[in-house]
C-alpha cells in the first residue's frame with residue numbers, strides 16, 4: 231500500500247518541502263501520533279533520508295526527505311534529548327517529552343519519546359519510540375483472551391503466591407498484558423502492596439512503587455531486585471527474567487508467599503520450563519514455583535467497516551476508516567500452560583476462533599501461530615461443527 235493512499239499522505243507532502251529541522255521534527259512527531267505509530271525510523275540512504283512509521287507492528291514507508299536536511303533533523307532531535315550533537319561516530323540514546331499545541335492535539339496531547347542513534351554508512355540512523363502519556367491503558371478484558379483462558383488466568387491471580395510468566399518475542403504485547411494484570415489486581419484490592427523493577431518504566435501506574443533500572447548497570451539491577459523483598463510486597467513485577475540473578479529472586483519470592491509477575495524469552499508457554507531449568511532452576515521446584523506460563527502474539531484486527539467474507543473466514547479490503555490498510559489495531563492470541571494444574575491451551579485454536587469470528591484474517595493468524603498445520607485443522611473442525 232503506497233503512502234499516498236493514507237489519510238496522513240497530505241502531511242507527508244508538506245513535510246518534504248520544509249528545510250527547518252525544528253519544524254520537520256515537530257511535523258514528524260505529529261504525523262506519528264495521527265497515524266498511531268509506535269515508532270518513527272529515520273534511515274539515511276545515499277540519495278535521501280528515508281522516513282518510515284511502524285503502525286500495528288508493520289513498518290510502512292512514510293516519506294523521503296532530501297539528504298540536505300539530515301544533519302539539521304538529527305541535530306534537533308539530539309538537542310531535544312540532550313544528546314551530544316557533535317558525537318556522530320558512536321551510538322547514543324536518550325529520551326524527551328513532547329507536547330502538541332492544544333489546538334492541534336485532537337485527543338492526544340503529550341508523548342514520551344525514546345531515541346536511539348546509530349552511525350551507519352550514509353549518516354546517523356535514528357529510531358524514535360513514541361509512548362503516549364495519557365493513552366488509556368488496556369484492561370485484561372480488552373486484550374482478547376478467550377473466556378476459558380481468562381477463567382484460568384483469573385483463578386491464578388486469585389491465588390496468593392506463585393510465578394506467572396508472559397512469553398513471546400519483542401513486540402508481542404507482553405508488557406501491555408503485565409500492566410493490565412497489575413491494573414486488575416489493583417481493582418480487586420487497591421490496598422495490595424505492588425512493587426515493580428523495570429527497565430525502563432514505560433508507564434506510570436498510580437498506587438504502584440516502580441523502580442527503574444538501567445540494564446547496562448548490572449549492579450543496580452541486582453540490588454533493586456534484592457531490596458524488593460525487604461519492602462513487604464504482596465505482588466512483585468520483574469520486567470524480565472533474563473539471568474540467574476533475576477530468576478533467583480523470582481523463585482525465592484514466589485516460594486515465600488508472593489505473587490510474582492514477569493516476562494521470559496521463550497517460544498511457547500510450555501518451553502518456558504526448559505528455559506527456566508536452563509537458567510539454573512531446579513526441575514523439582516518447577517511445579518511449586520511456576521503457576522502459569524502464557525504465550526502471546528499480536529495479530530492485526532480486521533477493520534470491521536470493510537472486511538469481506540472469503541474462503542478462510544474474513545479478508546481485509548481497505549476503506550477510509552482504516553487508511554486503506556484493511557486492518558486497524560491488534561488483538562492478542564494466547565496459549566496457557568500450567569505444570570501443576572495440568573492445563574494447556576492451544577494458540578492455534580484461539581487463532582482459529584478469531585479467524586472464524588472475523589476478528590482477524592487467516593493470513594495474520596498464520597504469521598502468529600507456531601504450527602500452520604494445526605491452525606488449518608482447527609479451522610476445518612470449526613467449520614464442520616457449524617455447518
Ligand SMILES: [Zn+2]
Pocket residue numbers: 533534535536537547548549550551552553554556557
Ligand atoms: Zn476499513
